[in-house]
Amino acid sequence: MSKSYTIPHEVTYYECDINSNMTISSLLAAAILVSEKQSDALGRGSDFVHQLGLGWVITNYQVHIARLPKTGEIVEFTTQATAYNKYFCYRNFWVHSQAGEELVKIESVFVLMDQTTRKLSHVREEVIEPYECEKITKIRRAPAIEKIEQGKTIPYRVRFYDIDGNQHVNNAVYFNWMLDALGYDFLKGNIPEEINIRFDKEIEYGNEVDSCVEIISDESVVKTRHEIRVGGKLCSEANILWKSFEV
Amino acid sequence: MSKSYTIPHEVTYYECDINSNMTISSLLAAAILVSEKQSDALGRGSDFVHQLGLGWVITNYQVHIARLPKTGEIVEFTTQATAYNKYFCYRNFWVHSQAGEELVKIESVFVLMDQTTRKLSHVREEVIEPYECEKITKIRRAPAIEKIEQGKTIPYRVRFYDIDGNQHVNNAVYFNWMLDALGYDFLKGNIPEEINIRFDKEIEYGNEVDSCVEIISDESVVKTRHEIRVGGKLCSEANILWKSFEV
Numbered sequence: 001m002s003k004s005y006t007i008p009h010e011v012t013y014y015e016c017d018i019n020s021n022m023t024i025s026s027l028l029a030a031a032i033l034v035s036e037k038q039s040d041a042l043g044r045g046s047d048f049v050h051q052l053g054l055g056w057v058i059t060n061y062q063v064h065i066a067r068l069p070k071t072g073e074i075v076e077f078t079t080q081a082t083a084y085n086k087y088f089c090y091r092n093f094w095v096h097s098q099a100g101e102e103l104v105k106i107e108s109v110f111v112l113m114d115q116t117t118r119k120l121s122h123v124r125e126e127v128i129e130p131y132e133c134e135k136i137t138k139i140r141r142a143p144a145i146e147k148i149e150q151g152k153t154i155p156y157r158v159r160f161y162d163i164d165g166n167q168h169v170n171n172a173v174y175f176n177w178m179l180d181a182l183g184y185d186f187l188k189g190n191i192p193e194e195i196n197i198r199f200d201k202e203i204e205y206g207n208e209v210d211s212c213v214e215i216i217s218d219e220s221v222v223k224t225r226h227e228i229r230v231g232g233k234l235c236s237e238a239n240i241l242w243k244s245f246e247v
Numbered sequence: 248m249s250k251s252y253t254i255p256h257e258v259t260y261y262e263c264d265i266n267s268n269m270t271i272s273s274l275l276a277a278a279i280l281v282s283e284k285q286s287d288a289l290g291r292g293s294d295f296v297h298q299l300g301l302g303w304v305i306t307n308y309q310v311h312i313a314r315l316p317k318t319g320e321i322v323e324f325t326t327q328a329t330a331y332n333k334y335f336c337y338r339n340f341w342v343h344s345q346a347g348e349e350l351v352k353i354e355s356v357f358v359l360m361d362q363t364t365r366k367l368s369h370v371r372e373e374v375i376e377p378y379e380c381e382k383i384t385k386i387r388r389a390p391a392i393e394k395i396e397q398g399k400t401i402p403y404r405v406r407f408y409d410i411d412g413n414q415h416v417n418n419a420v421y422f423n424w425m426l427d428a429l430g431y432d433f434l435k436g437n438i439p440e441e442i443n444i445r446f447d448k449e450i451e452y453g454n455e456v457d458s459c460v461e462i463i464s465d466e467s468v469v470k471t472r473h474e475i476r477v478g479g480k481l482c483s484e485a486n487i488l489w490k491s492f493e494v
Contacts, residue, residue, distance in 0.1 A: 013412070016412075023408055029259070165318075
């Protein structure tokens with residue numbers, strides 16, 4: 001069993017939406033923080049990785065939401081690197097309530113990128129060893145993402161505060177573009193239950209971003225399809241399953 | 248001496264910009280959190296105030312920055328309601344480093360707004376009494392804000408996640424619009440030293456926002472003037488004094 005790492009987190013009002021639910025972008029940002037803290041604690045923080053000429057990049061998230069944390073709630077964020085193969089590292093995150101209830105589970109895929117060539121690097125033993133996770137040969141595939149058939153497009157501009165220390169748009173910001181395109185009434189009345197997102201291309205300051213969205217709704221289910229494009233090129237795509245939210 | 252209230256705060260990567268400095272909007276959001284916690288602790292949280300048909304609105308900030316908190320730094324946020332008169336409540340905030348150094352001081356003005364009429368209410372004794380702050384007759388005026396003479400304007404759209412539980416754009420978001428309009432090179436190379444901001448009108452979801460900015464720079468000083476307008480109407484204005492930032 002690989003090492004897990006847990007930190008408590010008090011959900012602030014500024015991490016929440018108008019329904020007092022923690023936003024998906026804040027949830028993911030707080031999850032990444034706990035994995036950074038684990039890496040630091042194991043002597044494998046970003047300095048160690050950068051010094052090898054490498055950087056971590058997230059390629060997929062699958063987010064399963066039983067209930068979103070609420071403003072003022074104290075929850076626990078836990079992470080565990082579960083397995084790796086030649087190119088992919090698999091890491092899970094969990095958010096638990098104080099009563100021990102599992103609120104959110106996130107499955108993620110990380111890769112190591114060569115900082116100079118911007119190409120995929122194989123997973124280096126010296127980076128991964130302290131996490132004590134299993135080496136596997138199988139490649140785990142996330143469920144396929146359905147393409148948009150008839151969508152609408154909303155333009156966004158990358159803002160200065162959207163970019164992080166790596167000079168790229170932080171992954172968490174993609175969710176804001178995807179979700180904001182759904183509009184006030186949809187977001188006020190619905191809450192995500194399952195999110196499957198893939199990140200294909202990095203986005204930089206100065207890029208004009210198109211957030212394309214399609215809402216598919218029948219009696220039993222509401223789902224949305226999302227694409228983030230820059231100059232027509234696909235940078236990220238997602239499918240989200242929703243449930244209706246009552247305050 | 249009125250009651251002060253302090254909480255520790257660990258600065259996360261997602262509260263910081265590409266230079267690892269805490270952003271002004273995160274700084275203000277965290278400051279407001281400490282005042283909310285003090286109010287809750289004194290039995291004067293938002294529920295108490297709402298039940299009187301009232302809500303707090305911030306009209307001014309003067310921010311004095313010796314140094315911005317850095318990613319990973321543990322700092323202390325302190326707040327104290329310093330005085331009030333018939334209509335205005337004066338509250339200070341401080342951010343201190345672990346070594347006790349004063350990093351940031353914020354002077355603020357709060358008013359109580361009638362939630363139905365959206366008009367100013369006089370300060371109610373039952374709201375203010377537990378803070379044990381001095382009643383004064385004098386009205387303290389913030390320094391005048393210089394108007395833009397020749398500016399440029401960048402349009403912004405209010406996003407779903409910009410609005411808070413009161414259905415209005417959170418004050419902290421105004422800073423993102425003001426500062427983002429300065430552009431990458433300016434923000435990468437300069438850091439705010441003094442900010443004087445006034446909030447005149449609330450902004451709602453669906454509004455198209457103009458962020459107007461003028462940069463005034465001579466050998467000795469760099470300052471900027473900012474206006475946030477919706478449909479030509481002034482909603483907020485600010486002056487900022489900058490110093491150059493070296494990584």
